[in-house]
Amino acid sequence: MSSMACRRRIFLKICQNPSFCSTQCYASRSFTTETCNSPETNTDGAQKHQYNYTGRRYVSKMYQNLGNIYPESSKLVCQSHKLFLYANIIQQCHVGGYNLLPLGQRVQDKLVKIIDQELERIGCQKMSMTTLAPAKFWKKTGRWDAMGNELFRLTDRKRIEFCLGPTHEEVITNILATGPLLSYKRLPMKMYQITRKFRDENSPKYGFLRSREFDMKDLYTFDASLEEATETYHTVCTAYKQILDRLGLDYDIVTGSTGNIGGSISHEFQIRADIGEDTIHVCKKCGFGANAETTEAKNKICSENPCELSVSSSIEVGHSFLLGTKYSEHFAAKCINKDANKNLYQMGCYGLGVSRIMQACVEVLSTEKKIVWPQLLAPYQFCIIPLESKRECLSIAESLSDELNKRSGLSGEVVIDDRDKKVTFRLFGAKAIGYPYIITVKDKALQDNAEFEVINTRNDDSTFMTLDQIMDMASTIQTV
Structure with missing residues (x-):
């Protein structure tokens, strides 16, 4: 031998x-x-x-990187964007659009697996909705015009209008409205997808932190009463915390704006980073936290006895909304309540920026020339x-x-x-x-x-x- x-x-x-x-x-x-x-x-x-x-x-x-030169003199100012390009995690295809290369795909697949595990623990069901959303759905809720230029619009050969879905509140509500009439005993109904989303950003930059197409997890919940919807809301937010905890990330949960999504309650999951385009006000002492654009943040700053607030730039990686009946009333989406009456669903929607989380991790954990992953x-x-x-x-x-x-x-x-x-x-x-x-x-x-x-x-x-x-x-x- x-x-x-x-x-x-x-x-x-x-x-x-x-x-x-x-x-x-x-x-x-x-x-x-x-x-x-x-x-x-x-x-x-x-x-x-x-x-x-x-x-x-x-x-x-x-x-993978078989000889790339690190972009020392690059005009790129976002560290994670530089590292992603250098290490062949992503490759730019067009402005605001990136190819996720094999190493990046492996990372994203692992993140998706973690998300799936935590959402399955709270009884969520995974699905997949059409990318092309009929304009008639969006016109029902008034968002066809309200979304402005961010909405990618197109017309098919029969001149029927569609949009590339940036989010799917209309589509999921239509599913419940046209499906079987559900009893409160079968609720809450929690359905989610992890799919490609599209937004025509005016100024895309920083890789996946602000791109025109990206991967997002969007979850939609349906309850028979506001009290039950609120309980579901807190359950999902706890699952979000578990996901971020498993990644070992330092994050803040702050009050957010409901924006064009709507609803009565909204919270954002933020990761502090200098490159972040959000500004959050947080007091670790009393637990207060709010996005600077909200009324809560402005009122807190202007109070006579302010807390020990810190103001930080941050990256929004998750957002939750208690929607109420904003969408269910437009589609007449109803269930049978405990009194055997038909009433509108009380809804919630919850987003996680999958590709954004992946890059935000690298932004806050890495050094100038070395990626550090969770x-x-x-x-x-x-x-x-x-x-x-x-x-x-x-x-x-x-x-x-x-x-x-x-x-x-x-x-x-x-x-x-x-x-x-x-x-x-x-x-x-x-x-x-x-x-x-x-x-x-x-x-x-x-x-x-x-x-x-x-x-x-x-x-x-x-x-x-x-x-x-x-x-x-x-x-x-x-x-x-």
């Missing part, structure tokens, strides 16, 4: 798997491994091999970087990846940066992307008592660990 195969057996027992052999390591780098079965023969006499997917992920085969959202948990000059290091990196992928919750959470570049070059790129842990495989990994350098990118701590220590550490990592 070669010394290379021996090392692999010592460290990770790779040779116990008959589908691997020392002559096939290079083939595995393309996500596949040749089998050891007798090959078939093509018509031209060349051998044809069967390939099987190994589950390994190699940076050389992934679409642990649960990182695109991959581990990046393994083998020494470029020694073939044995790549073999060990592959074996280490296989072992990590076997751990509960870590399947698919490991990438190998197999590029023929200096370790320092690849380290810089891995930190910029925001992998929580980087493992370098160097000369110490080739010794009898093998050790690997493990870097915690959040604080740049570097520790040498044995294989067992890495596995113990990996068992503590939470994923979704």
